[in-house]
Amino acid sequence: MSNEVTENGVSRRTVLKGAALGGLGLVGGGTLLSSCGSDEATGPVTFTARTNDETGLKIAQALADAYKAETGIDVTMQGSGDTNAFQDGISQYLQGTPDDVFQWMAGFRTNFRADQGLLADLSDNISNLGDQMPEGFVSGATNPSDGKQYIIPTTWYPWGLHYRKSTMIELGLDPENIQTWDDFMKLLEGTQKKGLIGYAMGDKGGWEAMGTFSIINTRMNGYDYHIDLLNGRAKWTDQATIDVFNQFAMLIPYMNKNFLDISWDGMRDLLLQKKCGAMMMGSWWANDFLAKSQEDYDDLWIVPFPEINPEFGRDSIDAPVDGVSVASNGSNVEGGKAFAEWIGSEAGMLAAQAAGDTSLYANSRLDTSGYDAFNKQKLAVIGEAKNVMNFLDRDCRNDFAGTIVGPAIQNFLKAPKDVNKIVDGMQEAWDALPPLE
Amino acid sequence: MTTTAASTKTRRRRAFTRGDKFTLSMFLGVPTFLHVVWVWIPAIATIGLSFTYWNGVSLSNIRWAGLANYDTIFTAAPQFYDALRNNTYWLLWFTFIATPLGVLLAYQIDRKIRGSKIYESVYYIPVVLSLAVIGIIWKFMLGPGGLVQALLGYPEIERAIPIFSNYDINTYVILGIASWRHIGYIMLLYLAGLKSVDPSLREAAAIDGATEWQTFRKVVFPAMKPVNTIIIVITVIESLRAFDLIYIIYGTSTGWPILGMLVFVNIYGQAASMLGAAYAVILFLLSIIPIVFYLRTVFKDDVA
Amino acid sequence: MSGIVQDKKYRDRQKRKDFFITVFIAIFAFIWMVPLLWTFFTSLRPYSDVIQNGVFSKPSSIGIQNYINAYDRMEIWEYLSNSFIVAIPAVVLTLFFGSLMAFVVTRYSFKFNLYLLLLFTAGNLLPVQLVYAPLFKMYIWIGELFGNRNLLYDSFIGLILVHVALQMGFATFVMSSYMKTIPKEISESALLDGASVFRHYWNVILPLLRPPLAALSVLMTTWIYNEFFWAIVLIKSDSKRPITSALGRLQGEFVTDFNLLAAGAIMAALPTLIIFFILKRQFVSGLTLGSTKG
Incomplete structure (x- = not known):
C-alpha cells in the first residue's frame, strides 16, 4: 500500500478537541507579539488572499494595512481570482512567481507541496507564537513526513447543517432537536411540503457533496473506517461504503433539482434568499451573511448532522483548518515568514476580527468570550465531536479526491441506481494510482 | 511552376x-x-512524458512508467469513454447538422434575398465573441433565473430545473451552443467561397431544368473544393479541440467530460500527473488524421 | 419563345421560393440574436428587480448603472487594456514572422521549403494541451537562466510569444499561398538590379502583401483577443489577466449579481464586435485567403 497518505488523524483528533474547548477559556492579554519577525524581515511583502468575494478581500486588505501600520512594511494584497481555479493551479503557481504569503489550508494539500520543496518551513514561526498556538493546531499543521510545519493556522470552521432560524420558526420545525435519521427525514419532508427546498445541494464544483458523503460515512461506519477508506485500507466496493451511498440517495428527493448546475455559492444564496430549509456545508461564508445585514447573520444557525448508527453517535466532524503559507519561491521569503507569523498572532487575528471576520480563530489569545452566538454554536458543534477531520479532499490524495471522488459523487447524484458501477470504477481508479512520491 | x-x-x-x-x-x-x-x-x-510517472514539479521525480498511464486510461478511467463519446457526438453533430446548416444558410443568403447583408452579420456575430462571453450569455439563457427557465415556467430560482446537468438533454444543449457559433463560421466561409462561383453557371443549370439540389451538387459543390477542404478540417479539428466552452460552463468539474478537459484536469490541476500527458497524446493521435488529410490536400501540387 | 416562358416560370417559382426562404431566414436570425439581446436587456436592469419580482417583471428602471458599476468594481478597463497589450504585439509579430517565412519559401528554392511549410501548418493545428506542461517548465527554466522567473511566466512577453509561435503557421500558410499569385517578374527585376535580400523583401514584396496582411491582422486580433487557454495557465497575477480569462474570475466574484456580470460580458464583447463591423470586408477575405489558393 505504497500509495497511502500518511495521515496524522490520531494525534489531530485527540488534541484538537482539547484546543477547541481550551480556547474558550483563554482570554487575550492584549500584548502584541513583539518578537515577531527576524532582523532580515524587511522589504515589501506580497500577499494572495484565497478568495474573490468582497468580504474576504476586505479582511485580507485590513490585515495588510494593519501590518503596515504596525511595522511600516508595505504589503501588496491581491485576490486569487476564482478560488477553485487557484486551488487547481497551486503547484504551477508555487513553481512560478508566487506571492510571498498566501492563504491556504492544512492537510494533504499543504504537506504534498511541502514535500516538493515549494513551501517555506514555518516551524520557527510556529514556535515563536508559543502558547498562542494551541497544540492541536500545531499537530494538525505538522507534515508527517518531516515533522515540520508549513502553514500557520488562522481560522477553522465546522461542517454542519445550516439553516435560518426564522424560516424554521415559520415552518414550525425545530432542527435543534433532531437526533435520529427519522427526525431528519421528517424535517426535510416538512420543509419540502411548504414549497421550500428541503436539503439544498450544489455540487457543480465536485467537492461540495463530499461533505455529505463523509459525514454519512462517519455516522454509519465510524471515523476509523472513513480514514481507512480515504487511504486505501478499506475498499470503495465494500458493502459498508455502498450502504453509505444508498443512505445518501435518500436525501436526493429533497434536493433542488439543479444541484449539478450550481456551486457552493449558489447553495449559500438559496439560504440567503430563504429558498431552502437545511444545507450541509462548512460555515466559512458566514461573513457574507454579515456583509448583507446583521439581521441575516443573526438568523443563521448550525447544528450537527444527525445520528445514524448509535454506535458512533455524532462523534465525528469535518472541521478544516485554514491558514497562511509562505512560498519558497517568493521574492521575500523572510519577510513573508514574518508577515505570516504576524497574521497568526493575536494582533493579526484581532485585525481580521475588526474587519468583519466572523471565523473561529486558532489563536488561543483571542477573546472567545466575546464570540457571538453563532460562533459559540460553531464551537459547541465542534466540541461535541470526538474525531475532527480536515475534509475529504484535504485528507486524501489530490489526484484521487479531485479527479475521481468528485466526478464519482456527481455521477452518483445523477443516477443513484448505478452505485455498484460507480464504486467499481472508483476502486479501479484507486488501484491504478501511481505510488506517491 | x-x-x-x-x-x-x-x-x-x-x-x-x-x-x-x-x-x-x-x-x-x-x-x-x-x-x-x-x-x-x-x-x-x-x-515522452506520457510514458512516465511525474507530478510536474521536480524533474528528478520523473520515473519510467511504460504504458501504465495508457493502461489506466483504457481500463480504469470510465471518464475516458464518456469523453470519447462526447467528442464523437460533437463531431457527428457538427458534421451532419451544424456544418450542413451553415452551408445551407450561405447558399440561401447568397441568392441576394432582401436583407442578406444584415443576415450575414447576424449569423456571424457569435463567431467574433469569445467563448468565455458565449458561456456567460448562455448561462443567462439557461441557468437559474434565465430566460429559458422562465419561458418553461420556472422563473423562481429555487424551482430552477437542471439544464446543463440534465444528462438527457445537456449533450444537445452544449452542441446547440457550440453550433450557435459554428454555423455562422461555416456560413461565412462558404459564402465567401460562393462569391467566387460564377452566378451564370447556376442560372444556366436552373434554366436547363436542374433542381436546386442538382445544381448544388453538380455545379456549386465541385467548384468549391478548396473551401470544402477547409470546412472539413475546421469541423473535425474544432470537435476534437473543444475546451473553452466546457471550461466556462462546467469549470474543471468534468460535468460533461471531453478529451480536451481531461487533458487539462490531469496535466494542469493540483492532481497533475502524466496521465494528462497520455490523454494529450491520445488527442494528438486523433487530430493527426485530419491534419494529414489537410496537408495532403493543400500541398499535393507542391509535392508532385 | 418557349425559352422565355420557361424563364418566366422559373422566375415566378424562384420569387415564391425566395419569399419563404427570406421569412425562414429572418425568423431564424431573430432567434439567433435572442441570447445577445437578452444579455443586453439583463445588463440594463437592476439586480434587485429580478430577485424580488422575477425574471419577467417590468424593470423598475432601465439604465447604464450596471455598466458604471462594472467599470468601477470590476476593473474592466484594466483587463481590456491587458488584452490589447497582448493582442497587438502578438499580431504584429505573427504577421512579420509569417511574411518573412512566406517570402523565403516562395521566392527562394531551398530543398526544405516544403517541409518548413508542412511543419508550420501542422504546428498550427496541434491541440494546445499537448504543448502546455513542458512549455511551462521551459518558461520557468528560461526565467531562472536570466535571473527572473517572471521573464516569460506570468508575463505579457511569454503570453505574446506563445501566441506568435502557434499562429505563425497560419499566417505563413496564408501569405505564401497569396505570394504564389504574385508574378515572378517582379522579383526577377529586383534581383537583376542587385537588390539585397532585405531590400527585396522590404521594398518589393512587403508592399504587395498588403491585402493578406490587412485581412490577417483583423482575423488574428479577434482570435488572440478571444483566446482563453494560455491566459489561464500562464498568467497568475490578476493585474495581468486579459479580459476573457478575467471574465472567469468575475463570474465567480459576481455570481450573485448577474445583471452586473451581463454588463461586464457585453463590455468584453464590444471590441471584437466593433472590429467586426468596421472591418467586415477584411474579415471575410481573411477567412477565405487560406482556402482559395492562387
Missing part, C-alpha cells in the same frame, strides 16, 4: 553575398526557432 521559376533565378545569381546569407538565415531562423522551440519540442516532450 513557382519553384522552377525561382530556382532558375537563384541558379543564375549563383551565390548569395554574405549579407544576404545572414539576412536569409535570420528570416528563416528566427521564426523557425520560435515555432520549433515553443511548439514542437514541448509537444514531443509531452509524448
Whole structure:
C-alpha cells in the first residue's frame, strides 16, 4: 500500500478537541507579539488572499494595512481570482512567481507541496507564537513526513447543517432537536411540503457533496473506517461504503433539482434568499451573511448532522483548518515568514476580527468570550465531536479526491441506481494510482 | 511552376553575398526557432512524458512508467469513454447538422434575398465573441433565473430545473451552443467561397431544368473544393479541440467530460500527473488524421 | 419563345421560393440574436428587480448603472487594456514572422521549403494541451537562466510569444499561398538590379502583401483577443489577466449579481464586435485567403 497518505488523524483528533474547548477559556492579554519577525524581515511583502468575494478581500486588505501600520512594511494584497481555479493551479503557481504569503489550508494539500520543496518551513514561526498556538493546531499543521510545519493556522470552521432560524420558526420545525435519521427525514419532508427546498445541494464544483458523503460515512461506519477508506485500507466496493451511498440517495428527493448546475455559492444564496430549509456545508461564508445585514447573520444557525448508527453517535466532524503559507519561491521569503507569523498572532487575528471576520480563530489569545452566538454554536458543534477531520479532499490524495471522488459523487447524484458501477470504477481508479512520491 | 521559376533565378545569381546569407538565415531562423522551440519540442516532450510517472514539479521525480498511464486510461478511467463519446457526438453533430446548416444558410443568403447583408452579420456575430462571453450569455439563457427557465415556467430560482446537468438533454444543449457559433463560421466561409462561383453557371443549370439540389451538387459543390477542404478540417479539428466552452460552463468539474478537459484536469490541476500527458497524446493521435488529410490536400501540387 | 416562358416560370417559382426562404431566414436570425439581446436587456436592469419580482417583471428602471458599476468594481478597463497589450504585439509579430517565412519559401528554392511549410501548418493545428506542461517548465527554466522567473511566466512577453509561435503557421500558410499569385517578374527585376535580400523583401514584396496582411491582422486580433487557454495557465497575477480569462474570475466574484456580470460580458464583447463591423470586408477575405489558393 505504497500509495497511502500518511495521515496524522490520531494525534489531530485527540488534541484538537482539547484546543477547541481550551480556547474558550483563554482570554487575550492584549500584548502584541513583539518578537515577531527576524532582523532580515524587511522589504515589501506580497500577499494572495484565497478568495474573490468582497468580504474576504476586505479582511485580507485590513490585515495588510494593519501590518503596515504596525511595522511600516508595505504589503501588496491581491485576490486569487476564482478560488477553485487557484486551488487547481497551486503547484504551477508555487513553481512560478508566487506571492510571498498566501492563504491556504492544512492537510494533504499543504504537506504534498511541502514535500516538493515549494513551501517555506514555518516551524520557527510556529514556535515563536508559543502558547498562542494551541497544540492541536500545531499537530494538525505538522507534515508527517518531516515533522515540520508549513502553514500557520488562522481560522477553522465546522461542517454542519445550516439553516435560518426564522424560516424554521415559520415552518414550525425545530432542527435543534433532531437526533435520529427519522427526525431528519421528517424535517426535510416538512420543509419540502411548504414549497421550500428541503436539503439544498450544489455540487457543480465536485467537492461540495463530499461533505455529505463523509459525514454519512462517519455516522454509519465510524471515523476509523472513513480514514481507512480515504487511504486505501478499506475498499470503495465494500458493502459498508455502498450502504453509505444508498443512505445518501435518500436525501436526493429533497434536493433542488439543479444541484449539478450550481456551486457552493449558489447553495449559500438559496439560504440567503430563504429558498431552502437545511444545507450541509462548512460555515466559512458566514461573513457574507454579515456583509448583507446583521439581521441575516443573526438568523443563521448550525447544528450537527444527525445520528445514524448509535454506535458512533455524532462523534465525528469535518472541521478544516485554514491558514497562511509562505512560498519558497517568493521574492521575500523572510519577510513573508514574518508577515505570516504576524497574521497568526493575536494582533493579526484581532485585525481580521475588526474587519468583519466572523471565523473561529486558532489563536488561543483571542477573546472567545466575546464570540457571538453563532460562533459559540460553531464551537459547541465542534466540541461535541470526538474525531475532527480536515475534509475529504484535504485528507486524501489530490489526484484521487479531485479527479475521481468528485466526478464519482456527481455521477452518483445523477443516477443513484448505478452505485455498484460507480464504486467499481472508483476502486479501479484507486488501484491504478501511481505510488506517491 | 513557382519553384522552377525561382530556382532558375537563384541558379543564375549563383551565390548569395554574405549579407544576404545572414539576412536569409535570420528570416528563416528566427521564426523557425520560435515555432520549433515553443511548439514542437514541448509537444514531443509531452509524448515522452506520457510514458512516465511525474507530478510536474521536480524533474528528478520523473520515473519510467511504460504504458501504465495508457493502461489506466483504457481500463480504469470510465471518464475516458464518456469523453470519447462526447467528442464523437460533437463531431457527428457538427458534421451532419451544424456544418450542413451553415452551408445551407450561405447558399440561401447568397441568392441576394432582401436583407442578406444584415443576415450575414447576424449569423456571424457569435463567431467574433469569445467563448468565455458565449458561456456567460448562455448561462443567462439557461441557468437559474434565465430566460429559458422562465419561458418553461420556472422563473423562481429555487424551482430552477437542471439544464446543463440534465444528462438527457445537456449533450444537445452544449452542441446547440457550440453550433450557435459554428454555423455562422461555416456560413461565412462558404459564402465567401460562393462569391467566387460564377452566378451564370447556376442560372444556366436552373434554366436547363436542374433542381436546386442538382445544381448544388453538380455545379456549386465541385467548384468549391478548396473551401470544402477547409470546412472539413475546421469541423473535425474544432470537435476534437473543444475546451473553452466546457471550461466556462462546467469549470474543471468534468460535468460533461471531453478529451480536451481531461487533458487539462490531469496535466494542469493540483492532481497533475502524466496521465494528462497520455490523454494529450491520445488527442494528438486523433487530430493527426485530419491534419494529414489537410496537408495532403493543400500541398499535393507542391509535392508532385 | 418557349425559352422565355420557361424563364418566366422559373422566375415566378424562384420569387415564391425566395419569399419563404427570406421569412425562414429572418425568423431564424431573430432567434439567433435572442441570447445577445437578452444579455443586453439583463445588463440594463437592476439586480434587485429580478430577485424580488422575477425574471419577467417590468424593470423598475432601465439604465447604464450596471455598466458604471462594472467599470468601477470590476476593473474592466484594466483587463481590456491587458488584452490589447497582448493582442497587438502578438499580431504584429505573427504577421512579420509569417511574411518573412512566406517570402523565403516562395521566392527562394531551398530543398526544405516544403517541409518548413508542412511543419508550420501542422504546428498550427496541434491541440494546445499537448504543448502546455513542458512549455511551462521551459518558461520557468528560461526565467531562472536570466535571473527572473517572471521573464516569460506570468508575463505579457511569454503570453505574446506563445501566441506568435502557434499562429505563425497560419499566417505563413496564408501569405505564401497569396505570394504564389504574385508574378515572378517582379522579383526577377529586383534581383537583376542587385537588390539585397532585405531590400527585396522590404521594398518589393512587403508592399504587395498588403491585402493578406490587412485581412490577417483583423482575423488574428479577434482570435488572440478571444483566446482563453494560455491566459489561464500562464498568467497568475490578476493585474495581468486579459479580459476573457478575467471574465472567469468575475463570474465567480459576481455570481450573485448577474445583471452586473451581463454588463461586464457585453463590455468584453464590444471590441471584437466593433472590429467586426468596421472591418467586415477584411474579415471575410481573411477567412477565405487560406482556402482559395492562387
